[in-house]
Amino acid sequence: MKNKLKVLRAEHDMTQQDLAQAVEVSRQTINAIEKGKFDPSLVLAMKLSRLFKEDIETLFIYED
Amino acid sequence: MKNKLKVLRAEHDMTQQDLAQAVEVSRQTINAIEKGKFDPSLVLAMKLSRLFKEDIETLFIYED
DNA sequence: TTTTCATGTAAAGTTTGCTTGACATTAATT
DNA sequence: AATTAATGTCAAGCAAACTTTACATGAAAA
Secondary structure, eight states: OEEOHHHHHHHTTOOHHHHHHHTTSOHHHHHHHHTTSSOOBHHHHHHHHHHHTOOHHHHEEOOO | OEEOHHHHHHHTTOOHHHHHHHTTSOHHHHHHHHTTSSOOBHHHHHHHHHHHTOOHHHHEEOOO
């Protein structure tokens, strides 16, 4: 699964820490997701989607 | 988190078993999600979304 | 009525998402 | 050159997603 977190974070001028706080997870979780270590839960994906006002599918790209 | 799986399944005339096979999880997983026992992973939500051709957000309703 | 099918549920185990704490590295300030 | 801010990463642990096996129930069909 690929994602556009790093770019959106840059566009919104946020640090990983800022984003982590905004969606109520740890900084390490944001870092791990950006680095592709694991996928976010559905709830976290929804929080990020709402924050950045982007569809989940545009934020996270899953190709089988 | 609420969801519309049961209804969509009915509309598509599928059993829990059918749906489970279509998205490659166990029948119990589908049942548990329908019953609200836990939320699907992001990948599973995406598979269901694609199968039923509905946005994740319309399939799964999360209200803080 | 007996068999079959769809659903519900439970227990035990594995994997994955996420936590805290800690430390290393790199880039930007002072 | 020294400090600070942002990022990367690791380890140990907990919680949630998902598995298999198994059994119970109700509805439909033979």
